[in-house]
Amino acid sequence: MVMPLCILISILICIYTFVKCMSPAGIIVNHILLFSIGFWYYLIFPIIVGETIPEIGGVLWESLYKNISDSKLTFYVILLFGLYFVFMLSNMLPISSQSEKYYVFSKWTLYKWQIISFAYFLYMAYKAKSDLFKGYTENNGKTNYVGTMSALLLMIFSVYFIYSLKSKKKNFYKSFINPLFVVYLISSIVLLGFGGRLYIVTSFVSLIVFMSTFYKPLHYWKAAVITALGFLGIGIIGIWRIGMSFSILNGLQLISLESVFTSFSLVHFLDNYQIPIIKFPYPLLSSFINLIPTVVLPNKASMMIGLQDVGYEVFNPLGAVNAFMSFMCNFGYIGTCCFIAIMTVLLRYLKANKSDLSQIIYSCISANLAFTFFRDPFSASLIKNIFEFSFLVPLLLTIICSIQTNKGKLIRRKLTN
DSSP states (O other): OHHHHHHHHHHHHHHHHHHHHEETTEEOOOHHHHHHHHHIIIIIHHHHHHHHOGGGGOHHHHHHHHTSOHHHHHHHHHHHHHHHHHHHHHTTSOOOOBOOOOOOOOHHHHHHHHHHHHHHHHHHHHHTGGGTTOOSOTTTTOOTTHHHHHHHHHHHHHHHHHHHHTTOOSSHHHHHSSHHHHHHHHHHHHHHTTTOHHHHHHHHHHHHHHIIIIIOOBOHHHHHHHHHHHHHHHHHHHHHHHTOOOOHHHHHHHHHHHHHHTOHHHHHHHHHOOOOSOOOOHHHHHGGGGGSOTTTOTTHHHHSOOGGGGTOOOOOTTSOOOHHHHHHHHTHHHHHHHHHHHHHHHHHHHHHBOSHHHHHHHHHHHHHHTTHHHHSOTIIIIIIIIIIIIIIHHHHHHHHHHHHHHHHHHHHHHHHO
């Protein structure tokens, strides 16, 4: 019963995304497509692997999966049907189009922010230079500086994104290929050397979302080339990071099984716990402490309420926390349905709003739906990557730059008078 249900929901997702995201002109890479990809890859694909070839997940993963009863797995897939139906229905609710709103500020103000962010980024990279291009280290491939560098990269990307939109050129490439793109590209390559591929892929997908949603759909041949190059790059980097021999087979295996290798928390949760109906998100709310920089509050991790503090053991030997477990432990099933509905409506509101700021926020949040949203702890996915760097940073940058520009205009006006 489990496998037929997995096939059925997979067909449903394919049909829905085809209807909503495919057009004669090309593919529209929007929140529907990216949410659907992440939903299927991280929540359904591990179950398909477990029902067909569980041994490729490794001895430990296979033993954990086989401990789950068929009735529990069937119930889990039925619950996924319900969650995806909520997502589909939320996309059908009427949303009114909003009028355009522009924030006027000088591009030189953005240059100042970019110079400061890039200089600090290079300083952090210099301090961590001993770990550059070394793959995984004893502390799982991360230095004490990679978190700060990742945050700075996202800041650099936000400044670059805002600057590009201010160009107001009809051609996407003329708007987005500019001096700040060079700064972003250099920063991305450096961070890639420390293993931060997720942030680079997410920011790149943000540009694709913006282009295909607000400019014109992505031609099918371009989408095929970008997808192939993306898989190739991610596969090569993954092989390098864990020290495997370079081959096409190893690369494809790493890409296809990434969701399986990061689903230990999901299969352990399904085996050991019942699905709660509704819960209050104490762990998620406490994760807002993660907004405080580590350099300011080094022990912030100890101040957050973890899932284990509310009665759930997190078994994740490879570090990821599956979104289904995070949602159930924070909201319960009904609460998760409400969260998905509210999130979808807000994304559609941002998409309907014609302001530059709304389009930036929409593009950045949507890009996270295919990756971090379904595989990382909420303290990283919802708080840092989505709330802070996809919403708060673009908002504050726009407001601060607008205030500084208007203040500068006022001073110049007084001097001329």
